[in-house]
Amino acid sequence: MQSSAPTVVPTPERVAALDRLGDEIAELSAHLDAATARLLSMIREFDARGGWNTGFRSCAAWLSWRVGLDLGAARERVRVARALGTLPLLAEALSRGELSYAKVRALTRVATPETEARLLGVGRAGTAAHVERIVRGWRRVDRRAEARESALRHAGRALHVYQDEDGMVVLRGRLEPEVGALFMQALAAARETLYQRTRVSDGEDGRGNVSEETPTLTQRQADALALLAETALHHALDPGAPGERYQVVVHVDAPALADSEQPGQSVLEDGARVSPETSRRLACDASRVVMRHDEAGRVIEIGARTRTIPPALRRALQHRDRGCRFPGCGVRVGQGHHLHHWAHGGPTTLSNLALLCRRHHRAVHEEGFQVARGPDGALRFRRPDGHPLPEVPQAAVVRGDAVTTLRASHDALGLRLGPRTACPGWLGERLNVGWAIDVLHPLAQRPSPCRSSEQASPPAHPEPLQAG
Numbered sequence: 001m002q003s004s005a006p007t008v009v010p011t012p013e014r015v016a017a018l019d020r021l022g023d024e025i026a027e028l029s030a031h032l033d034a035a036t037a038r039l040l041s042m043i044r045e046f047d048a049r050g051g052w053n054t055g056f057r058s059c060a061a062w063l064s065w066r067v068g069l070d071l072g073a074a075r076e077r078v079r080v081a082r083a084l085g086t087l088p089l090l091a092e093a094l095s096r097g098e099l100s101y102a103k104v105r106a107l108t109r110v111a112t113p114e115t116e117a118r119l120l121g122v123g124r125a126g127t128a129a130h131v132e133r134i135v136r137g138w139r140r141v142d143r144r145a146e147a148r149e150s151a152l153r154h155a156g157r158a159l160h161v162y163q164d165e166d167g168m169v170v171l172r173g174r175l176e177p178e179v180g181a182l183f184m185q186a187l188a189a190a191r192e193t194l195y196q197r198t199r200v201s202d203g204e205d206g207r208g209n210v211s212e213e214t215p216t217l218t219q220r221q222a223d224a225l226a227l228l229a230e231t232a233l234h235h236a237l238d239p240g241a242p243g244e245r246y247q248v249v250v251h252v253d254a255p256a257l258a259d260s261e262q263p264g265q266s267v268l269e270d271g272a273r274v275s276p277e278t279s280r281r282l283a284c285d286a287s288r289v290v291m292r293h294d295e296a297g298r299v300i301e302i303g304a305r306t307r308t309i310p311p312a313l314r315r316a317l318q319h320r321d322r323g324c325r326f327p328g329c330g331v332r333v334g335q336g337h338h339l340h341h342w343a344h345g346g347p348t349t350l351s352n353l354a355l356l357c358r359r360h361h362r363a364v365h366e367e368g369f370q371v372a373r374g375p376d377g378a379l380r381f382r383r384p385d386g387h388p389l390p391e392v393p394q395a396a397v398v399r400g401d402a403v404t405t406l407r408a409s410h411d412a413l414g415l416r417l418g419p420r421t422a423c424p425g426w427l428g429e430r431l432n433v434g435w436a437i438d439v440l441h442p443l444a445q446r447p448s449p450c451r452s453s454e455q456a457s458p459p460a461h462p463e464p465l466q467a468g
Contacts, residue, residue, distance in 0.1 A: 023419035030097030030417040037095035044081040065328025083108035137437040190224035252279040257343045281365035285336040321355035331357040
């Protein structure tokens with residue numbers, strides 16, 4: 001029997017050209033992933049140093065405004081950037097173009113410093129689809145473990161109340177984290193209320209604030225708990241109507257409201273002082289009651305309560321602005337801001353109003369940011385240093401060919417990236433996700449050793465990708 005040698009057919013030029021184009025795409029993709037690693041490192045540093053804290057709510061909000069990213073995509077960039085700060089192996093693989101950003105983004109959802117090396121092997125061995133499937137399986141195990149821990153905590157909640165031999169009541173308990181945080185906040189608020197009462201009482205009696213009878217912290221905690229119980233019984237465990245529950249009353253003298261340099265009070269209902277600028281912010285969009293006093297300070301006349309911004313005008317403002325007008329924000333729930341404050345003679349008209357969220361309303365009043373309406377009707381914002389804060393920032397200028405510049409910068413760093421740099425080690429095997437999770441996840445339920453030979457446990461370190 002004669003064997004014939006295989007016939008080699010030359011590759012058509014069209015196919016060869018497409019192969020070269022495919023290699024260029026793969027190589028450029030590796031360059032882009034390496035550049036993405038540098039970008040994420042810069043974002044992480046910018047975030048840590050608070051460079052975004054110039055009136056923006058978060059680093060993601062700044063990225064959305066400055067770079068033009070969708071807010072969701074910006075949040076994801078910041079999340080991955082922060083995660084890579086504690087995952088040096090994944091960060092290194094991305095910076096060398098060995099893992100795509102898509103793989104790294106998925107792996108950072110579950111990776112920890114303890115599991116990073118295993119998951120890096122998954123990223124190098126499998127495709128992006130394999131990585132996503134393993135991450136989903138990993139998170140299911142995480143959620144089950146978290147659910148078990150949460151159930152144990154919930155079952156362990158308890159509060160023991162009993163009377164001691166001397167008649168004192170003893171309390172001992174365990175609360176779930178969120179309930180405990182709520183309880184500690186309530187105790188802190190009650191302690192502060194008692195402190196304010198004591199300070200006012202000492203001031204009226206002419207005594208000092210510190211004496212030999214000053215209670216200890218544990219005693220103040222006990223007093224605060226008693227106040228919480230009394231308050232709950234007094235209100236029949238009813239938190240009150242929403243309108244009253246969230247109402248903040250500020251007493252401010254008209255001269256102080258108009259000019260911070262003028263004397264006059266600016267205090268909350270409980271006597272706590274706030275700055276005149278804070279009072280002006282609250283007065284921008286609030287109910288207003290004018291009270292007249294005689295020379296002795298007694299109230300002689302109280303006017304009717306009126307809204308600073310009438311409901312019809314507020315609806316028109318909401319319809320026009322649609323949300324906070326501060327550059328890069330857009331939060332839909334906002335407060336009406338007087339561009340020229342009514343205390344300074346400014347009218348309450350649509351042209352003199354702008355919608356700002358609570359965060360940026362405070363920024364304009366108390367943090368030095370400025371806003372005014374230009375001759376064309378557009379709002380002009382300025383930072384505290386006077387520099388303009390445009391609605392859309394000027395686009396960055398890219399000089400020369402971007403791809404050439406990118407390749408040159410990587411060559412200068414010693415990075416040699418080619419069309420196979422990011423190729424996975426996968427050879428076409430079927431992915432057994434359950435087996436992979438059993439092998440990789442430290443909290444996975446390992447197969448029982450007493451199973452039959454047909455369901456025997458896998459070897460100690462099998463490959464997650466196995467033949468089907």
